[in-house]
Amino acid sequence: MSQSGATRIVVVGGSAAGPKAAAKARRMDQHAQITIIQRSPDLSMASCGYPYYVGGFFDDRNQLLCTPTGVVRDPKFFLNAKGIDALTETEVVAIDRAGKVLKCRDLKEGREFEVGYDKLVLATGANPIMPPVPGIELDGVTTLQSMRDADFLRKIRDEREIERAVVVGGGLIGVETCEALELAGIQMTVVEMLPQILMFLDWELAKLVENHMREKGSHIVTENPVAAFLGENGKLTGVKLRNGTELPCQLAVVATGVRPNSKLAAEAGLEVGKTGGIVVDEYMQTSDADIYAAGDCIEVPQLLTGQKVHAPFGDLANIEGRVVGINITTGNHAKFPGTYQTGVCKVFDYTAGSTGLSESAAQRAGFETITALTAAPDKPG
Incomplete structure (x- = not known):
């Protein structure tokens, strides 16, 4: 507790x-001493909007x-509007x-200092997965x-000097980034190592989306992963694929997924699961009763299979955060049961979405599948 008796x-x-x-913790406890510690200069970033800003x-x-x-x-907003130090x-x-x-470090001044806590929340996010191929540092x-x-x-995008770019990875971020840069007049190629985007x-x-x-002008390459990034004088000039094909480009955006940033938790001795995410229970409580975790750094149950999965989605992060805010202030009352894994993205004139398991994922999980395909308008009337 702080000297005033408020929960830290x-x-x-x-x-x-x-x-x-x-x-949420502030709404539940008006007297708590709440501090957010953030490595980057910005707070509360709407990361799902990045491709739309780029585009x-x-x-x-x-x-x-x-x-x-x-x-x-x-930080001024958090202090004045919510009484939270950031x-x-x-x-x-x-x-x-x-x-x-x-134990903390001020990245601007190099100063080291300590911050005490009564309840700790880890929301350390995820790190991009970078393919281990030559030239990644270009x-x-x-x-x-x-x-x-x-x-x-x-x-x-604004300078419009780059003519060709490659997106490595055909997932949500990769596809949305492809659209954003294609609309800027850049000739885009998406390279996906798996059989489909x-x-x-x-x-x-x-296949319909592809x-x-x-x-719309984009090139799609599947089942032919990147073998190397090519360059001259330290600058990217192209991408070489596994079959030897070389794609000239001046920009490559790596979107091959993310992995939980659980390093801090692991070094502190907290339990980390097979996915690399911090292990939490339905109350978002870690293996330490006074430490909770939420967002892209944790693993959660997949409600259809019962298996633990890494589900780095903004909507889940916000729900998990609210659960944590309630439980660290009032005791373990709120629960987060898990996820069905719903995803949606805009792809030029299409909207592509899914909830639950795809046919292939369901079969891998041991389910018998029955499928139906319908063609109809996606709007009433």
């Missing part, structure tokens, strides 16, 4: 789940950071569970995982 709640991570947990659907980057009324969620550009380097202390190879990435790709869809539906992307 510290949240590590300031994207989706973390700020949601902090805000020019809106121009003001603050729309990725602001409330519905247009107020940017920066430390940005600050890294938590270790957790002393016995002493209930976080200038021109990037991801779309952070505001910094979004700013970089938006600058490329958007693996959460049945293959028939994925054909639509081709109609």
